[in-house]
Amino acid sequence: MKFGILGSGMVGRGIAAKLVEQGNDVMIGTRDVDALMASTASDFMGNPPFPVWHAQNSGVKVGSFAETAAHSEVLFNATNGYGSLPALSQAGESNLNGKLLIDISNPLDFSQGMPPTMFISNTDSLGEQIQRTYPRVKVVKSLNTLTAALMVNPGLLADGDHTIFVSGNDSDAKAQTTEILKSFGWHDIIDLGDITTARGTEMLVALWLRLLGVLQTPMFSFKVVR
């Protein structure tokens, strides 16, 4: 299947590598391909520059946001929160319409220091903003409640005995997302309802950030015990 990943950070890389491993045709989209392929600096988390990663993951194609959206049957939004709407704008509505967009982004605002606050919350969510902006895209919020390594390999923690959520307006799109999540190893998947329920998982990130500070590792996740 043809997948596109908007965003070349750790989330995008992790998703892309997993999808290639599964035998899919995968393109990572970025704002400026030349700049990305020329980058030499590690990011603030110590992750290697993209070309270093790409040398070990050469099966992943790299293109502009528009090329990536045009390439793909299913898209992941793995940009940072502020970059999401600009990236989708560059991707182009005609390249996005009718497609499933699995939205992993969180509306984090780092301008007030650490831990970040959120630039949308409570009465709205980034998932909803994306859905409103692109009404013909099938937006499903998921995977935004844990660290990149666990998204595509939940079994790294407690044999996968933790919970992942999906929010979206389109039942078929949520069913397709659920199949993708199962292929990643998820077995406790809760459909929260329509895209407005993305408020719940985006706001969960406020607790996630405090737990990161206390636990001193991102290798944790939430289980809904019931």
Added chain:
Amino acid sequence: MKFGILGSGMVGRGIAAKLVEQGNDVMIGTRDVDALMASTASDFMGNPPFPVWHAQNSGVKVGSFAETAAHSEVLFNATNGYGSLPALSQAGESNLNGKLLIDISNPLDFSQGMPPTMFISNTDSLGEQIQRTYPRVKVVKSLNTLTAALMVNPGLLADGDHTIFVSGNDSDAKAQTTEILKSFGWHDIIDLGDITTARGTEMLVALWLRLLGVLQTPMFSFKVVR
């Protein structure tokens, strides 16, 4: 030990009954004792009027907010979010100062329909507002992430294998809260840090509310898997 519970709803009743069962001297505080003891209507959740409950829990004293605060060594804030600062004002700063106040309230705004939004979140929390308003009270946010029945009996769910959080500025107050939580049956207790971390657990309620809609029962809780 002498405990006071501000608020006579299901949360206050559940905490009070448990503390009496443990042999403590417990008073529930309310705005208008005569009105509470004369109430005959069930609440919107179908819970019985206070006098019906009190007839079966006659070991619990009932007083004004001020009487309850004066009575107590340790207080629980079990009022609804909008009622918290007014209740504390009526309790009186001199009756509160120097005491541990375990704050269970959530800043829920029902004015926009269901599910409620929050009237404080993201860059502030109700726990912080209370602490700022009463700087000499030892505010510890806890127990605000699950339904009343599970607060004092976590073993009703998965043998208690789920997580409770504490947030507060005073280490001794958090240690005392932790002992109280252990006496309720909690064994996975995470200290998130200072009172600003109450933002994390208060915002978690946004997800809790959506899960209530999906699971159709409040008998669920969160476990931090790590």
